[in-house]
Structures are given as structure tokens and as C-alpha cells.
Amino acid sequence: MLQNQHTGLSEKLSSTSHDLWALLPELTIVGSIILLILFDLIFNKNKSIGLFSISFAGIAYAFVLVVQQWYAFPDSKALMGGLLDINRLSIILKGGFLMAMAIALITAVRSAKRGDFFDSSEMLVMLFGLLLGASFMTMSSNLLIIYIAIEVVSICSYILTAILKGKAKAEAGLKYLIYGAVASAIMLYGMSWLYGFTGSLDLTDAGFSAALSEIPKLPIFISCIMIMSGFFFKLGAFPLHVWSPDVYQAAPTPVVTVFSVIPKLAALSIIFKFINIIDSPLIDWQLWVGVLAIASMTIGNFSALWQKDIKRMLAYSSIAHAGFLLVGILAFTSGGNQAMIFYAIIYLLMNCAAFFLVQIFEKHTGTTDxxxxxxxxxxxxxxxxxVLVVMIALTGLPPTAGFNAKLYIFSALWDSYQTGEKDILFWVFVFGLMNTIVSLFYYLRFPYFLFFKPFYGKSQIKDIQRIDYVLGTLFVVPLLLLFFRSDWFVGLVNSINFELWIPK
Known part of the structure; x- marks a missing residue:
């Protein structure tokens, strides 16, 4: 018997070691964190170039490894004894996260206070830690790993918000921590319920799905609501959105660039997986997700109308976009899934471009007012x-990729409504179109102030360096290019088989 246990342990260790090669991008991120810390400890002065080089080298190498994974894993593959699941959905999101992190670091380099990021390693280590947690969020198929990954992202986010001096930053960080701790505790309690009911933490386990069918309606409903509260907190959707405006306004713009896309899209992948796995007739996911999508779109857009700070306005904009991202999930079709991923990546490009341009204006005026x-x-x-191009893209108007993203997601929603004829899908469609019109008023408010208002005499404009023009152009051009040739990216999205890793 002892020999059998030894053999079983050896097989598990061998399997784990064999799976490590599939986690090379994550190991690269861990290696970058270690190098950043060691470099910071060894050198006392002139550390900026070294920290900069380590950061970008790590991101670039991890991105190359992710591209290799795209071709190496056309199908889903379970890793670490079922704790993780790598597939093309997680791979494309990880690639997007790395691009967003690279843009955020470029934004930090071009900021007026780049010393906050590159004079020591603290900020960079937290950013890479957040990236690591988000990467594991996209691959997690075990409730415990999902919780740990979310907590890694959350803890890094709290520190990044409050690490710099300032009353506003400390207050925003404290609010973020309190809301996050409550959401995390509720989510963990809900997970404990599911574990008690099913006896398993593995969402893809056949026994987990079988046990769900035997659970009474009320307990499974309560546990799922508690779990989803933690997911919606990271998504920044209604009703767990109240932390966003203060955090976006107080945190440095490069950090906000990361907050606005990476945790949000990582949470979206978990919500998508969880809803499709907990496919219980006892829970009408389309109704509940539809109501929350409508609330997020409406509250986010109408709240953004009254904002006088551009970062605070974009915070409410992100709440509205969380509602649009949920639209692809509640369609429950292959077309809806593909539209969701297309919208997610276009949203990533739009937000990164928007915050880079905001950073330039903030750098040369000293304010985001x-x-x-x-x-x-x-x-x-x-x-x-x-700026005008990016705001048009965020609204969802041609000739930008934002138009394609909303066209695809609303087309998938309408097709789903015609097939199932559920009233909630119709109302989400109507409110989605109405909110797109509402968003036009505040998105175009920024360029309206730029072009149609008289010059604010107290604004001191410094010379803009040529590199800022070049980088701004590079970040905006894809939004125009993907409008005319969206088929380039649609082909990648269509190659994702969303059914491979969802239990039948």
C-alpha cells in the first residue's frame, strides 16, 4: 500500500513537472519580478534604465511565449492535475494583458513622474504581480485557484492605489481595500457552500456537475449570487462599481490604464466560464445577467454625463462598458462568445489609447480637469x-473598430433573441442602443472642450516631444485599421472553440 502511494505521488510530481513548460509565460513574469527585486537591492543609484530594460524584456519574452502557445494548444489542455486549463481563450487574453502592460509602462515612461515607477522596483513588482494573477485567472478551473488568483490581483491593486503619498490616494486605497475585502469574504463563503454541496472544487469535474443537479434551488441560488459578487467586483459592474471613480481619479494614470482593462477582462473570462458551467435550470442566467448589464450600462453612462474630471469620466465609462461586455455572455451562442472576445480586445486597445493621450494632456497642463x-x-x-478618434471609438461610431465591436455584439444579441424570444434579450438590446446614444454626449464633450471652447488662459502648454506624437499615433491607428480590416482579428477569434472546456 505504501508503495502504491509512493508511485501515485511520483506520477503526480512527474505530471506537474511536465506541465511547467506550458506555464513558461507565467514563469517569465515570476522571473521578471525576482530580477526587478534583485536589481533594486544590488544597485543604489541610476536604476531607471535597468528596471526599464528588465520590465520590457520580460514582457516581450512572455509575449513571444504566448504566441507560441497559440499554435501549440489549438485545443484545451488541463494542467496541474486539473487546477488550470489552458486554451485559446485564455491565450488570447494573456496576449492582450501583455500588450496592455507594455502600453502602461510606456505611459509611465512618458509621464511627468516616471521616477515613481523606475527609481525603485515597488511599483513594477506590484504591476507584474497583478499581471501574474490575471493570467492565472484566465486559466483557473478550480474554485480555490480562482480565489487565490483574484486575491493576488486585488492585493496588488490595493497597494498600487495607495503606495504613493497623498490624502486622495490613501483614501481611495482604503475604500478599495474595504470594498474588496467584503466582496472577497462573500465570494469565499459562497465557494464554501458549493464545495459543501458537491464535495469538489474542480468546476470541470463531472461529479461537480452531477451534484449540482441534486442541490435544492434556494441554496445553489444563494451560493452563486455570493460567488458572482466577487467576480462582479473585479469586473467593476453594477452593483459593485462604487470604488471605481475614486480609484481611477486618485491612482497614477499608468496604473489606471492597467486597472481599466486587465482585471476587468480577467474577471470577464471567469464569469463566462462559471455561468456556462453552472448551467442549472434553477437559475435564469439570462435574466439576472441581463438586468445587471442594463443597470451597468445605464448607471455608468448617466453618471459619466456629470463628471468634470476626465479620469473620473472614464471610470464611469468603464462601468458602462462592463455592461456591454456582459451582453456577449447572455447571448449564449457561439456568435455571442466571439463577439464578446472581439469587443474585449477592442475595448483594451481603446482604453489604453485613451489613457495614454490623457497622460500627455495631464503632463503638460498638470491636471485632468x-x-x-x-x-x-x-x-x-x-x-x-x-483624442477625437479615440472618443468616437469608445462611443461605437464609424470609422473606428469600436463600431465593429458594438455591431457584432448587438447582432449576436439580436440573433439570440430571435431564436429564443426571451423578453430580457430584447430589453438589453433596446437599452444598449439607447445607452450608446447617451454615451455620445459625454465622450464628445472632451473634443468639444478642445476645439470649440475658448482657450483657458491659465493653462501652461509645454513643448510636446516628437515621441509622444509617434506613440499616440501607433496606439490610435489600430482602431482605424481594424474598422476596415476587422477580418484580420475576427479570424483569430473564430478559431477559439468555446465548447472544448465547458462540460456537457
Whole structure:
């Protein structure tokens, strides 16, 4: 018997070691964190170039490994004894996270306070830690690993919000921590219920799905609501969205760039997986997710109308976009899944471009107050034109990829409604179109202030370096290019088989 246990342990260790090669991007991120810490400890002065080089080298190498994974894993593969599941959905999201992190670091380099990021390793280590947690979130298929991955992202986020000096940062960080701790505790309690009912933490286990069918309606409903509260907190969707505006306004713009896309899309992947796995007739997911999508879109858009700070406005915009991202999930079709991923990646590109341009204006005016941007269109015409393109894309109008993203997601929703004829799908469609119109008023408010308001005399404009024009153009051009040739990216999305890792 002892020999059998030894053999079983050896097989598990051998399997775990064999699976490590499939986690090379994550190991690269861990290696980058270690190198950043060691470099910071060894050198006392002039550390910026070294920290910069380690960070970008790590991101670049991890991205190459993710591209290799795309071809190495056309199908789903369980790792670490079923704790993780690598598939093309997780791979494409990990690639997007690495691009977002690279843009955020470039934004940090071009910021007025780049020393906050590159004079020591603290900020970079937390950013890479957040990236690591988000990467594991996309691959997690075990409730315990999902919880740990979310906590890694959350803890890094709390520190990044409050690590720099300032009353506003400390207050926003404390609020973020309190809301996050409550959401985390509720989520963990809900997970304990599911574990008690099923005896398993593995969401893809056949026994887990079989046990769900025997659970009474009320307990499974309560446990799922508690679990989803933690997921919706990271998504930044209604009703767990109240932390977003304060955190977005207080945190440094490069950090906000990361907050606005990486945790949000990682949470989206978990919500998608969880809803499809907990496919119980006792829970009408389309109704509940539809109501929350409508609430997120409406509250986010109408709240953004009254904002005077551009970062705070984009925070409410992210709440509204969380609702649009949920639309692809509640369609419950292959077309809806593909539209969701297309929208997610386009949203990532739009937000990264938006915050980079906001960073430039903030750097040269010293504020994110919209009133201080009046008339800058005549002083900075090219950058203001780039802002106009990004705001049009966020609205969802042609000729930008934002239009394609909303067209695909609403088309999938309408097709699902015609097939199932569920009233909630119709109302989500109607409210989605109405909210798109509402968003037009606040997104175009930014370029309106730039081009149609008289110059704010107290604004001191410094010379814009050529590199800022080049980088701004590089970040905005894909939004125009993917409008005319969206088939380039649609082909990648269509190659994802969303059914492989969802239990039948």
C-alpha cells in the first residue's frame, strides 16, 4: 500500500513537472519580478534604465511565449492535475494583458513622474504581480485557484492605489481595500457552500456537475449570487462599481490604464466560464445577467454625463462598458462568445489609447480637469485629433473598430433573441442602443472642450516631444485599421472553440 502511494505521488510530481513548460509565460513574469527585486537591492543609484530594460524584456519574452502557445494548444489542455486549463481563450487574453502592460509602462515612461515607477522596483513588482494573477485567472478551473488568483490581483491593486503619498490616494486605497475585502469574504463563503454541496472544487469535474443537479434551488441560488459578487467586483459592474471613480481619479494614470482593462477582462473570462458551467435550470442566467448589464450600462453612462474630471469620466465609462461586455455572455451562442472576445480586445486597445493621450494632456497642463483643456485643440491640433478618434471609438461610431465591436455584439444579441424570444434579450438590446446614444454626449464633450471652447488662459502648454506624437499615433491607428480590416482579428477569434472546456 505504501508503495502504491509512493508511485501515485511520483506520477503526480512527474505530471506537474511536465506541465511547467506550458506555464513558461507565467514563469517569465515570476522571473521578471525576482530580477526587478534583485536589481533594486544590488544597485543604489541610476536604476531607471535597468528596471526599464528588465520590465520590457520580460514582457516581450512572455509575449513571444504566448504566441507560441497559440499554435501549440489549438485545443484545451488541463494542467496541474486539473487546477488550470489552458486554451485559446485564455491565450488570447494573456496576449492582450501583455500588450496592455507594455502600453502602461510606456505611459509611465512618458509621464511627468516616471521616477515613481523606475527609481525603485515597488511599483513594477506590484504591476507584474497583478499581471501574474490575471493570467492565472484566465486559466483557473478550480474554485480555490480562482480565489487565490483574484486575491493576488486585488492585493496588488490595493497597494498600487495607495503606495504613493497623498490624502486622495490613501483614501481611495482604503475604500478599495474595504470594498474588496467584503466582496472577497462573500465570494469565499459562497465557494464554501458549493464545495459543501458537491464535495469538489474542480468546476470541470463531472461529479461537480452531477451534484449540482441534486442541490435544492434556494441554496445553489444563494451560493452563486455570493460567488458572482466577487467576480462582479473585479469586473467593476453594477452593483459593485462604487470604488471605481475614486480609484481611477486618485491612482497614477499608468496604473489606471492597467486597472481599466486587465482585471476587468480577467474577471470577464471567469464569469463566462462559471455561468456556462453552472448551467442549472434553477437559475435564469439570462435574466439576472441581463438586468445587471442594463443597470451597468445605464448607471455608468448617466453618471459619466456629470463628471468634470476626465479620469473620473472614464471610470464611469468603464462601468458602462462592463455592461456591454456582459451582453456577449447572455447571448449564449457561439456568435455571442466571439463577439464578446472581439469587443474585449477592442475595448483594451481603446482604453489604453485613451489613457495614454490623457497622460500627455495631464503632463503638460498638470491636471485632468476638463475645464483646463478648453481651447487646446488650437494649441495641440494633432493630439486633439487623436483624442477625437479615440472618443468616437469608445462611443461605437464609424470609422473606428469600436463600431465593429458594438455591431457584432448587438447582432449576436439580436440573433439570440430571435431564436429564443426571451423578453430580457430584447430589453438589453433596446437599452444598449439607447445607452450608446447617451454615451455620445459625454465622450464628445472632451473634443468639444478642445476645439470649440475658448482657450483657458491659465493653462501652461509645454513643448510636446516628437515621441509622444509617434506613440499616440501607433496606439490610435489600430482602431482605424481594424474598422476596415476587422477580418484580420475576427479570424483569430473564430478559431477559439468555446465548447472544448465547458462540460456537457
Amino acid at each position: 476638463l475645464a483646463r483643456y478648453k481651447g487646446l485643440g488650437s494649441k495641440l491640433p494633432y493630439l486633439s485629433a487623436l
